[in-house]
Amino acid sequence: MAEEPPIISIDHLTVRYAEQEQPALDSISLTIPAHSWTAIIGHNGSGKSTLIKAMDGLVTADGGQMTVAGLAVTEQNIWQIRQRLGVVFQNPENQFVGATVADDVAFGLENARVPRPEMLTRVDNALAQVGMTDFADREPAHLSGGQKQRVAIAGILALAPAIIALDEATSMLDPQGRASVLQTMRDLKAKENLTILSVTHDLEEAAAADHVIVIDNGRLVASGTPPEIFAEGPALIDMGLSVPFTEQLKSDLAAGGITGLPADYLNEEEMADQLWKLYSTM
Amino acid sequence: MEIVLDHVSYTYQAGTPFAGDGLRDVSVTIPDGSYTAIIGQTGSGKSTLLQHLNALLKPTTGTVRIGDREITPKTSNKNLKPLRAKVGLVFQFAENQLFEETVEKDVAFGPKNFGVPEKEALARAHRALDLVGIGPEYYENSPFDLSGGQMRRVAIAGVLAMTPELLILDEPTAGLDPKGRTELMTLFETLHREQGIGIVLVTHQMEDVANYAEFVLVMADGHLIKQGPPAEIFSDPAWLAEHHLGLPRAAQFARELRAKGLPLPDIPLTEQALAAEVLAILRPRREADHE
Amino acid sequence: MNKLMIGRYLPGHSVVHQMDPRGKMVLTFYFICIVFMANNIWSYLVLGLFTLGAVLLTRLKLIYFWRGIQPAIILILFTLLIQVFFTRGGQIYWQWGPFALSSAGVVNAWFIFFRLVIIICMSTLLTLTTSPLDISSALSSLMTPLKWIRVPVDIIALMLSIALRFVPTLMDETVRIMNAQRARGVDFGSGSLLQQIKAIVPILIPLFVSAMHHAEDLDDAMTARGYRTDAPRTTYRIIQWHRRDTLSIIAFAALTVVIFFVRA
Numbered sequence: 001m002a003e004e005p006p007i008i009s010i011d012h013l014t015v016r017y018a019e020q021e022q023p024a025l026d027s028i029s030l031t032i033p034a035h036s037w038t039a040i041i042g043h044n045g046s047g048k049s050t051l052i053k054a055m056d057g058l059v060t061a062d063g064g065q066m067t068v069a070g071l072a073v074t075e076q077n078i079w080q081i082r083q084r085l086g087v088v089f090q091n092p093e094n095q096f097v098g099a100t101v102a103d104d105v106a107f108g109l110e111n112a113r114v115p116r117p118e119m120l121t122r123v124d125n126a127l128a129q130v131g132m133t134d135f136a137d138r139e140p141a142h143l144s145g146g147q148k149q150r151v152a153i154a155g156i157l158a159l160a161p162a163i164i165a166l167d168e169a170t171s172m173l174d175p176q177g178r179a180s181v182l183q184t185m186r187d188l189k190a191k192e193n194l195t196i197l198s199v200t201h202d203l204e205e206a207a208a209a210d211h212v213i214v215i216d217n218g219r220l221v222a223s224g225t226p227p228e229i230f231a232e233g234p235a236l237i238d239m240g241l242s243v244p245f246t247e248q249l250k251s252d253l254a255a256g257g258i259t260g261l262p263a264d265y266l267n268e269e270e271m272a273d274q275l276w277k278l279y280s281t282m
Numbered sequence: 283m284e285i286v287l288d289h290v291s292y293t294y295q296a297g298t299p300f301a302g303d304g305l306r307d308v309s310v311t312i313p314d315g316s317y318t319a320i321i322g323q324t325g326s327g328k329s330t331l332l333q334h335l336n337a338l339l340k341p342t343t344g345t346v347r348i349g350d351r352e353i354t355p356k357t358s359n360k361n362l363k364p365l366r367a368k369v370g371l372v373f374q375f376a377e378n379q380l381f382e383e384t385v386e387k388d389v390a391f392g393p394k395n396f397g398v399p400e401k402e403a404l405a406r407a408h409r410a411l412d413l414v415g416i417g418p419e420y421y422e423n424s425p426f427d428l429s430g431g432q433m434r435r436v437a438i439a440g441v442l443a444m445t446p447e448l449l450i451l452d453e454p455t456a457g458l459d460p461k462g463r464t465e466l467m468t469l470f471e472t473l474h475r476e477q478g479i480g481i482v483l484v485t486h487q488m489e490d491v492a493n494y495a496e497f498v499l500v501m502a503d504g505h506l507i508k509q510g511p512p513a514e515i516f517s518d519p520a521w522l523a524e525h526h527l528g529l530p531r532a533a534q535f536a537r538e539l540r541a542k543g544l545p546l547p548d549i550p551l552t553e554q555a556l557a558a559e560v561l562a563i564l565r566p567r568r569e570a571d572h573e
Numbered sequence: 574m575n576k577l578m579i580g581r582y583l584p585g586h587s588v589v590h591q592m593d594p595r596g597k598m599v600l601t602f603y604f605i606c607i608v609f610m611a612n613n614i615w616s617y618l619v620l621g622l623f624t625l626g627a628v629l630l631t632r633l634k635l636i637y638f639w640r641g642i643q644p645a646i647i648l649i650l651f652t653l654l655i656q657v658f659f660t661r662g663g664q665i666y667w668q669w670g671p672f673a674l675s676s677a678g679v680v681n682a683w684f685i686f687f688r689l690v691i692i693i694c695m696s697t698l699l700t701l702t703t704s705p706l707d708i709s710s711a712l713s714s715l716m717t718p719l720k721w722i723r724v725p726v727d728i729i730a731l732m733l734s735i736a737l738r739f740v741p742t743l744m745d746e747t748v749r750i751m752n753a754q755r756a757r758g759v760d761f762g763s764g765s766l767l768q769q770i771k772a773i774v775p776i777l778i779p780l781f782v783s784a785m786h787h788a789e790d791l792d793d794a795m796t797a798r799g800y801r802t803d804a805p806r807t808t809y810r811i812i813q814w815h816r817r818d819t820l821s822i823i824a825f826a827a828l829t830v831v832i833f834f835v836r837a
Contacts, residue, residue, distance in 0.1 A: 044430060145324075174486050175528060176526055241461070253560060256565070258560075268538065269538075272538045273542075276544060280543075
């Protein structure tokens with residue numbers, strides 16, 4: 001398999017907010033492989049959302065370089081980058097611009113000056129992809145949070161982006177809404193060959209990602225596969241996060257004298273298999 | 283303080299084409315000093331139910347008894363205020379209610395409305411802030427300069443400063459990170475255990491229900507469809523799934539283990555209980571091996 | 574006041590709902606002008622029947638409609654009572670100082686009453702059957718000529734549409750904030766005027782803060798989706814003129830002719 005160059009590369013990115021002493025992001029360097037799902041985790045205020053905003057030119061970098069989807073993040077390129085990198089923000093209410101679902105999906109297309117006949121088909125297709133076709137004429141007040149987020153995804157999809165960033169897009173949703181948004185994203189990623197960046201503190205979501213990046217107080221503290229990251233255990237708690245369920249169980253069992261479990265991170269299925277093995281072989 | 287709902291129904295904008303049902307014939311008793319969780323899908327009537335518990339809403343039909351006060355559809359809006367000091371209600375995203383110039387003034391706002399003299403109100407504010415872990419260095423700050431999590435805690439202190447006997451919490455940890463969530467849930471648990479404050483918690487987190495609640499009410503479509511202790515509510519996964527509700531993670535995992543053949547004696551609801559059960563199965567064998 | 578229906582929208586699929594909002598707005602305005610042409614019982618009767626016909630066409634329940642305009646009618650009646658006693662002419666039935674009850678006064682009052690009721694019915698009809706979105710699209714479409722004098726019509730239209738879209742959001746928030754403050758012991762609608770004004774502060778400040786948050790987030794979201802005020806955009810939503818709209822114009826023209834003949 002030919003190595004594709006990373007779709008995002010960030011080199012010593014620093015962002016400072018005017019009113020704060022400590023930089024929001026402190027010399028962050030990382031790369032994101034194309035077509036991967038990367039979870040960015042960290043406690044509230046750790047700077048993880050600022051990272052997304054910097055890539056999209058919504059905050060200006062005070063140092064460092066960034067390349068997104070083959071383009072250097074500069075003032076000249078930023079409008080092109082915004083068509084290739086779509087962002088779903090945290091609050092479903094505050095990104096719904098259109099008066100109805102269809103109008104909202106069309107908003108980005110209108111900005112990109114897509115002719116109306118093409119817009120009609122693109123809006124319909126995008127709505128179909130997130131399963132919101134029946135809601136095309138609904139007003140936002142009559143939608144649940146999860147539905148609004150799916151509309152936001154459709155609005156991005158209509159522009160055929162390469163990358164979709166979820167900026168805590170599920171944190172204000174109920175479990176059903178959260179599940180529906182994540183499922184939609186997983187289906188889309190497979191179908192559209194997208195790269196997904198997901199800023200989250202839902203560790204179970206992160207556990208299902210290809211890569212996990214941990215940000216704490218504006219610094220990149222860890223980067224790796226979920227098993228590598230979650231093997232850290234208690235260090236995560238110190239960073240204001242929690243430990244995945246299976247890790248917690250493993251450490252409680254170890255405290256009770258059960259030491260036969262592998263040290264690596266196990267997902268629930270692997271954990272169940274291991275426990276069965278312990279039980280049946282002893 | 284006991285709260286009893288007797289055949290309570292509530293209709294929004296009754297008599298107009300915009301009318302909608304909030305509650306339908308709900309009868310329930312919330313015992314004095316209990317920790318009750320209310321679960322159900324968004325729009326199932328949980329928030330409407332909460333607002334009946336401190337008479338922010340009056341039933342369209344039926345009666346609500348809060349302590350010794352009876353609220354009926356005809357009850358006048360006057361003199362309901364004393365109830366609200368006894369039943370503190372923390373709304374979802376409570377930080378949205380902050381408005382004063384300083385943190386301590388905002389927290390003292392509630393007690394002052396109930397006629398507590400300024401000095402005593404401030405003293406109460408300081409005690410409440412201490413409970414939620416906001417130190418004196420923040421008293422003079424503007425609440426709008428705090429972080430989201432701190433603002434939430436200040437807002438909660440604003441309700442605690444009214445020294446309620448019952449604390450109603452509408453998804454108090456929504457949007458917080460895991461650390462913030464744990465801290466708040468621990469605080470409520472402490473208030474409940476050490477000061478005997480009754481808690482009514484609306485939540486989507488089944489782990490919270492399993493970890494803290496003594497009693498669970500399940501709402502769907504304005505109806506109270508089930509009530510009982512957590513173990514009972516979580517004993518029927520098929521029924522829960524039918525109502526779009528989940529199991530606590532530990533219970534879910536325990537079922538997977540059982541399906542694999544591990545003879546777990548019963549379905550644990552919390553991670554600790556699960557660990558204890560697994561240990562109980564694995565340890566005897568291991569000890570037998572060693573002999 | 575909750576029952577007052579003017580300004581509210583009730584979704585439906587009637588002919589009136591489906592009319593071109595530009596046509597509806599212009600015709601409603603035109604209708605109000607015609608109402609002022611009426612000057613005898615017959616012309617008011619014609620207008621009344623026309624209005625009733627329009628209400629029936631919306632297929633809304635008459636009882637709701639009646640309840641919806643009732644509060645307005647009570648207000649009008651009260652104003653008229655004052656009016657009656659100050660108009661003189663014809664036979665004087667009763668007099669006391671500056672007050673008099675005269676035949677001209679009574680007739681005049683009835684006409685004003687009918688006029689206002691008919692106008693309120695028609696305006697309520699417009700808002701009940703036209704979504705705020707349609708009203709804003711219609712307004713921006715009607716404003717198009719202003720582009721010639723360099724009015725930024727597109728930006729104004731988008732602002733209007735976003736403002737309308739956030740009305741329910743901010744209404745919900747107001748209710749939530751009011752409830753939160755009531756739960757902290759604030760009494761709305763009781764106490765002295767000063768106390769009432771004071772009670773508004775704990776609502777206004779949080780509402781203002783929250784509106785600012787909405788605006789900041791919205792700014793980010795719109796920028797991220799490629800919105801720039803300095804570049805042209807294409808338009809997704811267009812309003813279409815149908816045969817029913819032409820028919821409605823003919824109906825209003827016919828009404829004008831009839832009124833012209835029956836008026837005194």
